[in-house]
Amino acid sequence: MQPLDLNKAxxxxxxxxxxxxxxxxxxxxxxxTISWTMVVDFTPxxxxxxxxxxxxFAALLKQRECVIAVxxxxxxxxxxGIGTCSGADxxxxxxxxxTPVPSTLVRPPLxxxxxxxxxxxxxxxITRHNIVVLQGVAAWxxxxxxxxxxxxxxxxxxxxxxxxxxxxKKMMAAKIPPGV
Amino acid sequence: MQPLDLNKAxxxxxxxxxxxxxxxxxxxxxxxTISWTMVVDFTPxxxxxxxxxxxxFAALLKQRECVIAVxxxxxxxxxxGIGTCSGADxxxxxxxxxTPVPSTLVRPPLxxxxxxxxxxxxxxxITRHNIVVLQGVAAWxxxxxxxxxxxxxxxxxxxxxxxxxxxxKKMMAAKIPPGV
Numbered sequence: 001m002q003p004l005d006l007n008k009a010x011x012x013x014x015x016x017x018x019x020x021x022x023x024x025x026x027x028x029x030x031x032x033t034i035s036w037t038m039v040v041d042f043t044p045x046x047x048x049x050x051x052x053x054x055x056x057f058a059a060l061l062k063q064r065e066c067v068i069a070v071x072x073x074x075x076x077x078x079x080x081g082i083g084t085c086s087g088a089d090x091x092x093x094x095x096x097x098x099t100p101v102p103s104t105l106v107r108p109p110l111x112x113x114x115x116x117x118x119x120x121x122x123x124x125x126i127t128r129h130n131i132v133v134l135q136g137v138a139a140w141x142x143x144x145x146x147x148x149x150x151x152x153x154x155x156x157x158x159x160x161x162x163x164x165x166x167x168x169k170k171m172m173a174a175k176i177p178p179g180v
Numbered sequence: 181m182q183p184l185d186l187n188k189a190x191x192x193x194x195x196x197x198x199x200x201x202x203x204x205x206x207x208x209x210x211x212x213t214i215s216w217t218m219v220v221d222f223t224p225x226x227x228x229x230x231x232x233x234x235x236x237f238a239a240l241l242k243q244r245e246c247v248i249a250v251x252x253x254x255x256x257x258x259x260x261g262i263g264t265c266s267g268a269d270x271x272x273x274x275x276x277x278x279t280p281v282p283s284t285l286v287r288p289p290l291x292x293x294x295x296x297x298x299x300x301x302x303x304x305x306i307t308r309h310n311i312v313v314l315q316g317v318a319a320w321x322x323x324x325x326x327x328x329x330x331x332x333x334x335x336x337x338x339x340x341x342x343x344x345x346x347x348x349k350k351m352m353a354a355k356i357p358p359g360v
Contacts (some may be wrong), residue, residue: 010335014216014332015335015340016195016196035194035196035219036219036220038218038228040309048218049218073346077348084354126306129227129304131227131306133309153195154191155191155194155195156349157348157350157352157353158345158346160343160344161346163329163342163344165338165340166256166338167337168256168338169336170337172264172337175337176336176337180335180336
């Protein structure tokens, strides 16, 4: 994985892909599947919604760190599997054959098999909605993976895979932040 | 447009499409382009991030109502155009040839040309992050439109169009809420 400029990291999340979020509870890493995320600022700030139904939630609240990892569609069945079992009784990295890679600024690991990873610090928790606000502090991208398409959860058990890309850079010029 | 069960409305936003958000300032409707959204609950609750840089923000804060409209990719250039001009000096419905349709429970209009529309009430504003939390109160879908693909902003001036769909309903059964 190669470092990615932090000012480009929001472009990994803005399209709304399903992501994996790693945490560390002080004893070991865990990983959860999340599709409720959004960008909050280009700096970058992100929000995600989760709650006590996720075993990782306690570690996220306590350790206040996580990694957002963006899987390609080649990982779809692992991602669905991760979303439908619990870290309470499962070592998900072992079970799903994912490789934790040490992060540089946080304790939760990067995931080697993902297209990109963003190391994040929790900067705010809006407890009444279970919204967690994250500051991205380092970002990594793997340009070598063959499958570059991400996928999007519909919420009814189906997923939409990335299709074609359309460029509107000229029309959008005034709205694209510097360095992106 | 046909009514859509409210308990299915979150499935319109969960995949992360670019959306249009209509507001009404008491004098007339306006519309903005937003890609920073997420689902917060199945009930449905949504969050979006915007701020004073959007002319619609004042109307959203004051009137506490909006409509989230989901455009197909046939509307891409209108959506980009809406995102790069201001309601301060432009009647965007007229300029972009969009048809406002009366909502049932809120004052901001539905958009006839969109694939789906969700009438929403603002239930919370987290001002320190410009995060607005919305309760969906009615939803509408147009099953007749030829172009059913939505699109996702990358944030660098490019957009990803929906590709194929993969079903994992059996694997996901325990995670799909009732009625979806």
